[in-house]
Amino acid sequence: MCGIIAYIGEGNAVPVLIKGLKKLEYRGYDSAGICVVENKRLITVKRKGRIEHLEKHPGLKNINSSLGISHTRWATHGEPSEINAHPHLDCKGEIAIVHNGIIENHNSLKKLLEKEGHKIVSDTDSEVIAHLIEKFYSSSLENAVAEALKLIEGAYGLAVIQKDENKIVAARKGSPLILGIGKNEMLVASDIPAVLQYTRKVIYLNDNEIAVLTNNSYSVMKINGEKANKKIHKIKWSIEETEKKGFRHFMLKEIFEQPDSVKNLLRGRMKNNKIKLTLDMDVKKIKRIIITACGTSWHSALIGKHIIEDLTRIPVYVDYASELRYRNPVIKKGDVLIVISQSGETADTLAALKEIKSKKCKCIGIVNVVGSTIAREVDSGIYLHAGPEMGVASTKAFSSQVLALLLFALWIRQEKGYKIDDDLVRELKKIPEKINIIVKKSDRLRELAEKFKNSTNFLYLGRGINFPVALEGALKLKEISYIHAEGYPAAEMKHGPIALIDRNMPVVFLATKNNLSDKILSNMQEVKARKGRIIAVANEKNKEIEKLADYIIIVPETLNILSPILNIIPLQLLAYHIADLKGLNVDKPRNLAKSVTVE
Ligand code: F6R
Numbered sequence: 228m229c230g231i232i233a234y235i236g237e238g239n240a241v242p243v244l245i246k247g248l249k250k251l252e253y254r255g256y257d258s259a260g261i262c263v264v265e266n267k268r269l270i271t272v273k274r275k276g277r278i279e280h281l282e283k284h285p286g287l288k289n290i291n292s293s294l295g296i297s298h299t300r301w302a303t304h305g306e307p308s309e310i311n312a313h314p315h316l317d318c319k320g321e322i323a324i325v326h327n328g329i330i331e332n333h334n335s336l337k338k339l340l341e342k343e344g345h346k347i348v349s350d351t352d353s354e355v356i357a358h359l360i361e362k363f364y365s366s367s368l369e370n371a372v373a374e375a376l377k378l379i380e381g382a383y384g385l386a387v388i389q390k391d392e393n394k395i396v397a398a399r400k401g402s403p404l405i406l407g408i409g410k411n412e413m414l415v416a417s418d419i420p421a422v423l424q425y426t427r428k429v430i431y432l433n434d435n436e437i438a439v440l441t442n443n444s445y446s447v448m449k450i451n452g453e454k455a456n457k458k459i460h461k462i463k464w465s466i467e468e469t470e471k472k473g474f475r476h477f478m479l480k481e482i483f484e485q486p487d488s489v490k491n492l493l494r495g496r497m498k499n500n501k502i503k504l505t506l507d508m509d510v511k512k513i514k515r516i517i518i519t520a521c522g523t524s525w526h527s528a529l530i531g532k533h534i535i536e537d538l539t540r541i542p543v544y545v546d547y548a549s550e551l552r553y554r555n556p557v558i559k560k561g562d563v564l565i566v567i568s569q570s571g572e573t574a575d576t577l578a579a580l581k582e583i584k585s586k587k588c589k590c591i592g593i594v595n596v597v598g599s600t601i602a603r604e605v606d607s608g609i610y611l612h613a614g615p616e617m618g619v620a621s622t623k624a625f626s627s628q629v630l631a632l633l634l635f636a637l638w639i640r641q642e643k644g645y646k647i648d649d650d651l652v653r654e655l656k657k658i659p660e661k662i663n664i665i666v667k668k669s670d671r672l673r674e675l676a677e678k679f680k681n682s683t684n685f686l687y688l689g690r691g692i693n694f695p696v697a698l699e700g701a702l703k704l705k706e707i708s709y710i711h712a713e714g715y716p717a718a719e720m721k722h723g724p725i726a727l728i729d730r731n732m733p734v735v736f737l738a739t740k741n742n743l744s745d746k747i748l749s750n751m752q753e754v755k756a757r758k759g760r761i762i763a764v765a766n767e768k769n770k771e772i773e774k775l776a777d778y779i780i781i782v783p784e785t786l787n788i789l790s791p792i793l794n795i796i797p798l799q800l801l802a803y804h805i806a807d808l809k810g811l812n813v814d815k816p817r818n819l820a821k822s823v824t825v826e
Contacts (some may be wrong), residue, residue, distance in 0.1 A: 232248055245287075247297070250469065251421050256277055265290060300313060313353060318345055322360050323357065325386050369439050373452070383399065386415045407426045420469040423464065475807065518566075525547055528632075535635070552575060566592050654785055654786050664782075666796060686715060690717050694716045735763075735801075
């Protein structure tokens with residue numbers, strides 16, 4: 228879970244690499260480093276901590292180089308430190324590598340290399356790669372890389388340079404890597420935002436492919452030496468879209484973008500009450516749907532279960548990808564798998580997908596990042612088109628995922644010959660404007676956040692389709708504010724957690740109108756009776772709610788099936804403001820990285 232950017236061209240490599248690293252910092256940010264070639268010599272500069280820290284390193288001043296590799300790290304093997312930061316070099320200091328992924332057999336490779344006299348200085352799994360390449364190097368870097376990779380087990384996105392060869396060699400297995408094709412310059416990166424300033428033309432490397440880039444050429448081959456024919460993709464995102472647009476944080480920008488991101492999801496997919504999806508399956512044969520995902524995407528899967536079962540009567544099972552992948556699940560004829568992932572690179576989700584795919588099950592992806600590994604592995608899918616999500620805490624992807632699941636359910640209904648409910652379509656079209664109404668309450672939510680920022684615990688309670696919203700609200704708060712928070716089905720309180728309630732316990736209730744409204748009111752009574760402090764997300768300030776709740780956040784009324792998309796917005800804002808008021812780094816919370824590409 229690290230970021231790689233490499234450059235070869237007519238420009239000066241150092242500023243390109245630093246800018247690229249800043250765009251990739253969301254992938255990891257505990258240490259960073261650069262290695263460039265200058266006068267047939269490798270110059271390496273590394274620092275613990277953020278990219279700004281590396282940027283100020285005196286060793287980077289006055290370097291004039293047109294070839295270099297760089298890396299921002301999120302530690303998996305070995306603590307964050309200068310020595311463990313990438314790039315890693317071979318014994319002679321002639322070959323340098325940056326690596327994203329995990330080398331599973333690094334211990335045995337290390338033993339083998341040490342026996343042969345190599346001196347391995349860091350605690351990382353990655354350093355062995357530089358020494359293996361050294362072992363095989365005679366005159367061609369790509370040949371040496373190919374030989375080295377044959378011995379490596381595990382995942383890698385890799386960029387390599389050698390002091391005498393004016394080229395970058397890149398390789399990929401299991402960790403994302405793209406090539407940026409510029410004019411007299413080429414780049415390699417873990418993600419698109421890092422190259423957008425220089426080019427919009429990208430090539431997605433596939434697993435087991437090796438690329439060789441010079442100033443004005445690129446070639447891609449498979450690890451077995453066969454040529455790989457690659458398509459150039461044109462990226463449509465604007466650079467602006469990957470930046471903060473005047474918001475204090477990416478997370479806040481992304482919360483405010485939701486009216487547009489949900490519009491983008493619907494664009495071209497819903498016309499005159501007709502749903503247009505291109506999914507490769509015969510709906511009449513579907514007997515069961517399994518949804519798998521991690522984290523926030525798993526929460527949207529839980530909502531998807533309610534939606535799909537309600538609208539299609541097809542049974543839906545939801546499973547954490549990390550559990551599903553190891554359970555040898557029963558897959559039968561008529562099963563369909565839905566995989567949900569914002570990044571499209573989450574290691575557990577990808578592994579679960581591969582496991583189920585190997586059992587000959589149809590696989591659909593609900594993915595945001597176009598061309599990501601999961602998007603390419605599934606049989607067909609629905610892209611969210613939510614634009615890049617840079618804040619570590621997922622926000623706009625969640626609302627779009629829920630909406631994508633709804634479209635999927637409606638599409639099944641349509642394919643089975645049922646008419647789509649006019650009320651639902653009418654309400655769906657109003658969702659962007661209703662989200663807009665809620666985000667405008669941001670200041671009011673900041674006032675509320677001020678009152679609760681010093682709480683040490685929070686409970687979030689919901690029922691039915693809004694129980695997963697409670698889970699997601701609690702996750703948002705804990706991951707960015709470090710306040711302990713739990714989501715619960717409201718009726719479960721009396722089976723244990725109610726013991727936690729006292730005057731210091733804030734309890735957020737999802738109390739918008741639905742068939743369970745009365746039940747939620749009684750759950751609120753139970754909390755009130757024990758002096759808990761109630762924050763209610765409701766559609767109106769009616770007398771009953773006013774009697775029970777200390778604070779009420781009003782959200783516009785909608786159909787119950789659509790309510791999670793609106794109800795989550797104030798919870799995202801509450802979490803954001805609490806974390807910001809506590810002075811925390813909202814976009815890069817401790818111990819977390821945006822894309823979890825390791826197990
Ligand atoms: C929480 C969050 C994570 C991700 C999870 C899955 O805010 O962002 O829980 O949802 O790591 O990531 P994707 O959706 O990229 O597979």
